[in-house]
Amino acid sequence: MHRIEVDAEIDILDIDKRLAAENRDFLKKHGITAINIMGATGSGKTLLIEKTADTLIDKVKIGAILGDVIGKADYERVVRRRVKAEIINTGKECHLDAHMIHHAIEKFDDVDLLFMENVGNLICPVDFDLGEDYRVVMVSVTEGDDVIEKHPEIFRLADVIIINKVALAHAVEANVNKMIEDARNLNAIAKIIRMDLKKNIGFNEWLEWLEEALSRSK
Amino acid sequence: MSFTQAIIENVLKLAEEKGAKKVSKVVVELGDLLLINPEQLGFCFQVLSCGTIAEGATLEIKFVKPHIECPICGKHHSYPVAICECGGIVKVEGGKDIIIKRVEMEV
């Protein structure tokens, strides 16, 4: 036996990149606007999809792929809103990836808008491109006003940053202006929305952004 | 973790192609901006390589920094700030890859 050294140069993420590109081609071919919604657990991701459907479902065909470690509660919530949905139970993986989306995407060829609700956390989903057009990151004030500065990478790569449940800010002693400033320091171009889905704050701003995004993929 | 699994699968495939009996060392480049904990990667590598010819191999991790530059004034930044002192929007490239650079094996 003797020892050899092999120069390899193998890109481990190559398959992920390829599958994400294929997803992107599929979405583009069918004129679908795809949005990867990431965020902390319980920050309001599913409620945002529900409320969006309540407003737009008569003029926009909406689909949703829901990533969850287990369970199908989110699925039932959106289906009630006439959203075409599919659940992906990720099991021990704490994020969606392009491969899972690749399997699920085919049945959504007739939608105009596809939400991909990622598993609720601010770390694992970051490194996985799903083939989406836009990345939306949602946090709420109840996670503490340092939640943005503690997770720089996900906010750096976001297209839209939503700070939800702002009506509760006083009760949980969260400084929303600090959160917005943190977001701006990490990301110079993202749209930042101050929101409260229960009090209808910032929702119109979201709809305006969304309608613009939809018209861009037409 | 799935990254570690992919590293091992690729290493074993390469080792098989070369007819190796044992893998002694794997050198991996890891982008600085990936949210991967190197200790966890090392631990998963140990666990997942058990019972394969890569069992007991050393995993050497080299970190690769992203290229962070302001397109307006040309300043290089050491970490990904959004806006440069000059007001320019800073561009960040790289720092997001996992590459197997080199594998040492016994043939």
Ligand SMILES: Nc1nc2c(ncn2[C@@H]2O[C@H](COP(=O)(O)OP(=O)(O)OP(=O)(O)O)[C@@H](O)[C@H]2O)c(=O)[nH]1
């Ligand atoms: N007070 C208040 N509650 C909200 C708001 N938005 C969402 N909620 C509530 O917060 C809880 C979690 O909302 P979801 O929409 O399930 O959050 P999610 O991000 O989808 O959660 P996971 O899928 O579990 O990660 C629900 O009880 C919502 O009704 C808000 O703006 N204000």
Ligand SMILES: [Mg+2]
């Ligand atoms: Mg949800």
Ligand SMILES: [Zn+2]
């Ligand atoms: Zn500059």
